[in-house]
Amino acid sequence: MQKILNYINGALVEPASKQYIDNVDPSTGKVYSLCPDSDAQDIEAAYKAAEAAFEGWSNTPAEKRSKVMLRIAELLEKNLDKFAEAETIDQGKPLWLSQNGEIPRAISNIHFFATAIEHYASEAHPMGEHAINYTTRTPIGVVGCISPWNLPLYLFTWKIAPAIASGNCVVAKPSEVTPMTAYLLSEICIEAGLPKGVLNIVHGLGPKVGSAMTVHPGIKAISFTGGTRTGAEIARVAAPMFKKLSLELGGKNPNMIFADCDFDKMLTETVRSSFLNQGEICLCGSRIFVERPIYEKFKKAFVEKVKAELVVGDPLDPKTKTGAIVSQMHFDKVLSYIELAKQEGGTILCGGKSIQPTGRCATGWFIEPTVIEGLAYDCRTNQEEIFGPVVTITPFDTEEEVLMMANSTEYGLASVLWTENLTRAHRLAGKIKAGIVWINCWLLRDLRTPFGGVKSSGVGREGGWEALRFFTEAKNVCIKIS
């Protein structure tokens, strides 16, 4: 059976404990590889390698750092099909999505920050004849990156690319649930000639490996994407140590549909924003609010389209639109929320249960795309993050009402608005409590824009200059000139 290895000091190595965790293919429920069960000893080794590499890497001209990163992006592109298949087997998402979404985006992340760093500049603030200030932005040192299982390589590269582009050395932990593509990336980093110690990837369990990173006094910043509860635990430990923190956490995003929207466009996008990647995207619009005059029309058309188009099955089959749920634990969690919705008085309009495909995937974890109506906006189903193929639909009568319901959760990551009324679109965009507002679209991403949430959806922003600022320390130098 294939053994995944840690990537420390430029080499692929076993965990200190020599222990491994089963890595399961969610489409079959069967163990197909082994993931290192690393611990604080491996984090220490990774930290030492990163610390030793820092002086050399931080003093390497941006152009040279950029070149080696571009080589990594090139090699990833050359191996796109291999990575796409590995991601699908590890995570359960359909192969076409890995080929056209996940892996191309990972390549773009590396390319984007490799080129951005060549244009990154700091500011000067002249004070007339008296003085001049200039600001330097230097890398922090050794930084930690922790990423989740839903978009494994996509979110992993979204963190490590700005960190190393700006001259830091990294200790990174992918989710133990989906470690494979980060492992394959470490092979590519070696081939591309990334100097040893610049990036160290330590695989293993969050409470062991992630927490060893969080408590490590030498790791000066943590960029984390994952659940709100884990984010709070990281903040509790890291804040008194005055570490820089970027926390991208959970969401329960509203999708607000007004009667004056372009119905057909909205319908197609709403199917996507509800169920792409089995609904396992922090940006999915899981609470759909529909203006009453088109509520019945929407309900009928939406349910028909979901039933007709979202074929559930083998993620490797090109016909599949909805793949496997990432793990048994998550599968059980999503099903328990469907049960809760029923107890809370919800009516299941479609889906509502697990399904067992025939053949290769007969023992995998699959759930039908599920649409529920008839729930109060403030019930648990509508307030807690489910993070699966489950959405609720709710009618509304006024802008004030939908805004109140949209803003009623503890989360504030993304939101979607469908209206052809420009004035209303801008008015509501200003009032929605979320870090991201999509108007008449969803998941349209420009990597230069700030990305992140408010309230329990996190602290800080990723993307563009925001990420490069996070991974650098500003120092102001003031010189009196008269």
Ligand code: NDP
């Ligand atoms: P978790 O919070 O469970 O895990 C995220 C990462 O943190 C994993 O690598 C995990 O390791 C690790 N971890 C777990 N416990 C600790 C700890 N005590 N200290 C340090 N690290 C730890 O999230 P999931 O992997 O379940 O991902 C789903 C969540 O991620 C959802 O809530 C989703 O909304 C959120 N998310 C947010 C995004 C955003 O941009 N805001 C984007 C994508 C997802 P292990 O896997 O071993 O437990």
